[in-house]
Amino acid sequence: GENVEQHPSTLSVQEGDSAVIKCTYSDSASNYFPWYKQELGKGPQLIIDIRSNVGEKKDQRIAVTLNKTAKHFSLHITETQPEDSAVYFCAASWGSSNTGKLIFGQGTTLQVKP
Amino acid sequence: GAVVSQHPSRVICKSGTSVKIECRSLDFQATTMFWYRQFPKQSLMLMATSNEGSKATYEQGVEKDKFLINHASLTLSTLTVTSAHPEDSSFYICSASDRGSEQYFGPGTRLTVT
Numbered sequence: 414g415e416n417v418e419q420h421p422s423t424l425s426v427q428e429g430d431s432a433v434i435k436c437t438y439s440d441s442a443s444n445y446f447p448w449y450k451q452e453l454g455k456g457p458q459l460i461i462d463i464r465s466n467v468g469e470k471k472d473q474r475i476a477v478t479l480n481k482t483a484k485h486f487s488l489h490i491t492e493t494q495p496e497d498s499a500v501y502f503c504a505a506s507w508g509s510s511n512t513g514k515l516i517f518g519q520g521t522t523l524q525v526k527p
Numbered sequence: 528g529a530v531v532s533q534h535p536s537r538v539i540c541k542s543g544t545s546v547k548i549e550c551r552s553l554d555f556q557a558t559t560m561f562w563y564r565q566f567p568k569q570s571l572m573l574m575a576t577s578n579e580g581s582k583a584t585y586e587q588g589v590e591k592d593k594f595l596i597n598h599a600s601l602t603l604s605t606l607t608v609t610s611a612h613p614e615d616s617s618f619y620i621c622s623a624s625d626r627g628s629e630q631y632f633g634p635g636t637r638l639t640v641t
Contacts, residue, residue: 447629456533456620456632457571502570514561515622515630517570 415440417505419518427526432493434521436503437485443505446486447515448477451500460501461488493525530554531623533633540611540640548606548636550621556601557623561630562594565618577604611640 416439426432438446444465449457463470463477463486470477474493479486490497503518530553540546550560559578563571575591577583577598585591595607604623608615616639622630 445629449632454635454637456531456634458632459629462629514573514576515571516573519570 415443415505415516417503417516417518419503419521421521423522425524426493428493428495430493432490432523434488434501435485436518438505440507443507445506446479447504448488449502457502495525495527498523498525529631531631531633533621533636535636537637542612542640543610545607545609546611546638548619550604550633552602552623555625558626559624560598560604561622562596562606563620565620613640616640
């Protein structure tokens with residue numbers, strides 16, 4: 414079955430710096446790759462997603478890139494702010510629609526120091 | 528839009544009793560709902576997938592007789608933890624999706640079994 418590896422497990426950056434989190438997936442049939450932000454004691458919140466027919470997607474300070482050949486995708490956060498501190502999860506899904514099962518990475522705890 | 532609620536947010540129960548957790552999609556019809564379990568500092572693990580009006584599909588290793596899932600309407604799914612034990616203590620999170628859309632997560636339910 415699908416397996417998603419996420420790195421690093423923890424990331425500490427200075428406010429204003431960029432943060433990059435990387436994920437690799439095993440199943441080449443995967444076609445939907447969302448990123449979630451989870452704050453302590455809360456459910457995950459979708460922050461950006463990308464489908465397999467797109468190589469890059471951007472939304473203000475957040476961007477995601479996808480390399481289908483290498484089977485990896487990355488989250489880029491620019492101009493980080495203290496409120497970006499949270500746990501970030503990548504996920505992969507496959508199937509004819511993106512209502513298929515999500516397989517999550519292990520999570521990255523991002524700390525943005527003021 | 529795309530709001531998912533869970534009730535209760537926290538529950539404490541005694542060992543051997545049963546607990547029901549509700550998941551509702553507030554502003555859309557959820558053809559599929561997913562139930563996840565998350566232990567402290569770990570990722571989300573999918574427990575089961577349910578489609579409205581049909582039996583849930585459980586992931587390997589998840590006891591269907593212990594974790595009863597009902598998806599009776601397009602806006603409500605319930606998870607009942609039967610004969611709960613301390614090892615069932617966890618953060619239970621549901622997500623909901625409409626056909627062809629991403630998954631929206633609820634805020635989670637913290638279950639503590641004493």
